[in-house]
Amino acid sequence: MDNILRFRDDGASEEPAVTLDSFFDQSNATAVRLEDGEDARQLIPYLDRLAMIEIGFSAFGDGRGYSAARILREHGYTGELRAQGDVLVDQLAFMRRCGFDSFAPEKPINAADAKKALARWEEVYQNAADGRKPIWSKRHE
Amino acid sequence: MYKYDSYDQQMVDTRVEEFRDQVERRIAGKLTEDQFKPLRLMNGLYLQLHAYMLRVAIPYGTLNGKQMRMLAHIARKYDRDYAHFTTRQNIQYNWIKLAETPDLLADLASVEMHAIQTSGNCIRNISSDQYAGAAADEVTDPRPYAELLRQWSSFHPEFSFLPRKFKFAVIASDEDRAAMRLHDIGIQIVRNGDGEIGARFYAGGGMGRTPMIAPLIRDFVPIGELVSYAEAILRVYNRYGRRDNKYKARIKILVHEMGAEEFIKEVEAEFTHLQGQNIDAPAAELERIIAHFEDPAFETGLSDEIDRSDPDFAIWLDQNVHAHKRPGYAIATISLKPVGGIPGDASSAQMDLMADLTEQYSFDECRVTHSQNIVLPHVRKADLYSLWQKLDEAGLASPNLDLISDIIACPGLDYCSLANARSIPVAQKIAKRFADIDRQKELGELKLKISGCINACGHHHAGHIGILGVDRKGTENYQLLLGGSGAEDVSLAKITGPGFTEDGIVDAIETVTDVYVAAREDGERFVDTYRRLGMDPFKEALYG
Incomplete structure (x- = not known):
């Protein structure tokens, strides 16, 4: 677990994430893993009981997980949302904006590099899942 | 035309610094070429046959004189004294050195320009009608809507790793000068029966190896929801677009395989959901942008008479000059298609001249067209002859707009x-x-x-x-x-x-x-x- 970058104050979920199929068979699971192409909307009825959702990135260029993350946050999910797999430092800022708050990259990301990457963009043009105020809103305050 | 505020400038400056950091890491070997590739591509940098090629964004094809002069400067300083205007209203430099790109981007940023998202599997530069703001047939100037979409699509966190590249065109007249329905999303700004402005959306057009004409997806989206409707389409595409085969990954294949009806159903469901998510900027923001595109200070009482006594000028006048919405003015097209030349290429000296002419004759505004020519949108008819003489001296007066040699x-x-x-x-x-x-x-x-x-x-x-x-x-x-x-x-x-x-x-x-x-x-x-x-x-x- 050394590779995990976590941006939450609560304790990490101890429970291993199960596949979507097993999740539907196990009524008490609180951690689930979505693969790139799996439909995040299937989890909407269960968001209250979930403590951790892990979204797999098989290749950094496959961006489906960004939509999955935003959909989960837009439907009120507040638990841990983890990006796992081919997660690179240059994608962290986008992932944070889509609602990910923990990262389990296959190849470790240097903590200082991550900090720098996440601090770089002071302003954003869009409303997304991170609660940051977009430029268009600041312009008309 | 649009002028950056401190926020826009900061975004572009930050990008320059980020890219400087990425280039340093690449040169130091901390990034592999595979890892660097999508990063440089999102910044318009391609590795071509002989060298790096850099594509610079010209949002909706609009430039001022200072910007055109900077494009000449870049050709001179970082390239071989020329550059190539593209069918996406952008400009490309063919002989760029990787180590110099951060400085080049900093030069661009000094005149409110950038290379953001000019390549890569993301939302590309948004193209528009080259006669916007000057044509008599438009409902309104389409560019403020393109600018709104430009800002929304820049560094979009959800749509930076799409199945494939994604191109928008925005027009606002029935005459289509931007190949609108051959884009991933084509938008026609229209007025409905109640006189309200809105957006007609087409989606799933494109050329490539499987050309398709975009079907109509929605006849009228209220203008205040333009961005959330676009976001809905992009989300459907990002989730369902094919990723197994790069040649079947464009949205046109998705729309085709899903069928327009089913695609529309998905988009509408997503749109309904996104309407509650505070995606769209308030009306005041659109008004702020529109104010940047107000008409220049056109003179009134100008004559429409043009002296046609020079026969060579008359040929150019008939072919390359288009009617303007205001009396006494005309739209002039500078052909970058001289016989024997390279379509769309311009030398630094020619770009410098076009910058001067833009300032002198066209209220400091020019346009790049998708057919790789340059438009001076607001020229007084009384100035056309002297404009033509200057163009002719520089080899820029080919009278061939829309003729067989305008290739x-x-x-x-x-x-x-x-x-x-x-x-x-x-x-x-x-x-x-x-x-x-x-x-x-x-x-x-x-x-x-x-x-x-x-x-x-x-x-x-x-x-x-x-x-x-x-x-x-x-x-x-x-x-x-x-x-x-x-x-x-x-x-x-x-x-x-x-x-x-x-x-x-x-x-x-x-x-x-x-x-x-x-x-x-x-x-x-x-x-x-x-x-x-x-x-x-x-x-x-x-x-x-």
Whole structure:
């Protein structure tokens, strides 16, 4: 677990994430893993009981997980949302904006590099899942 | 035109610093080429046959004089004293050194320009009507809406790793000068029965190896929801677009395979959901942007008289000057298609001159067109003759707008690593064969478009006459297509039959134009005659 970058104050979920199929068979699971192409909307009825959702990135260029993350946050999910797999430092800022708050990259990301990457963009043009105020809103305050 | 505020400037400056950091890490070996590739691509930097190519964004094709002068400076300082205007209203530099790109981007940022998202699988530079704000037929200036979308799409966190690249075009008139329905999303700004402004959305158009005309997705989206509707389409595409095969990954394939009806259902469901997510900027933001595009201080009481006594000027006037919405003004097109030249190329000196003319004659505004020419949108009719004289001295007064030598051509095998055949020499040979301007005018409007491979960057599917270069057992071979159009009469060109050699294709063009001249009825353009007669007489003449 050394590779995990976590941006939450609560304790990490101890429970291993199960596949979507097993999740539907196990009524008490609180951690689930979505693969790139799996439909995040299937989890909407269960968001209250979930403590951790892990979204797999098989290749950094496959961006489906960004939509999955935003959909989960837009439907009120507040638990841990983890990006796992081919997660690179240059994608962290986008992932944070889509609602990910923990990262389990296959190849470790240097903590200082991550900090720098996440601090770089002071302003954003869009409303997304991170609660940051977009430029268009600041312009008309 | 739009002027950055401190936020816009900060975004562009931050990008320069981020890219500087990425280039340093690449040069230091901390990033592999595989990891660096998507990062540089999102910043318009391609590795081509001979060197890095950098594509600079020209949002909706609009530039001021200072910006045009900077493009000349960059050609001089970082490249070989010339650059290439593209079919996406952008500009490309072909001989760029990686280590110098951060400084180049900093130079661009100093004049409110950038290379953000000019390549990569993300939302690309948004194109528009080159006559925006000047044409008499528009409902409103489409560019404020393109600017709103530019800001929304810049560094979009959800849509930076799409299945494939994604192109928008925004127009606001029934006449389509931007090939709107051949884009991933085409938007026509319209007014409804109640006089309200809104957006008509088309989605799933494109050229490439599987050309498609975008179907209508929604007739009217209230303008205040323009962005959330676009976001809904992008989300459906990001989730369901194919990722197993790069050639089937564009949204046109999704719309086609899903069927427009099912696609619309998905988009509408997503749109309904996103309406509650505070995606759209308030009306005040759109008003702020619109204020940047207000008319310049046009003079009133100007004469519409033009002295046509110089016959060479009169030819240019008839061909390259278009009606303006205001009395006493005209829209002038500077052709970057001299006979024997490279379509869309301009030297640093020519760009400097165009910058001067932009400031002197056109309220400090010019436009790049998707057919790779430059437009001065607001020229006083009384100034046209002196403008023409200056253009003529610089080799920029070819009177061939929309004629057979106004050829769109991709860079082809001379530059591009994807190409199968050269495009530029074919364009040059055709232009030479039809060099006589009287003959060109006799042939009338004839849009000829050449691509050096099936990716169709030269828009051959949308040519009245299209040429596609292919590799046939190691030799370049050119297929001929007829009957396409990227305008409001949008259609896809059809292939005539077996291909031709480089010289053979020039003869073949002459053969089909001869068929047209012999068969045309009054007022018919080449494409009209083709549509009336069909392929047979052309085929018969070509293959006997």
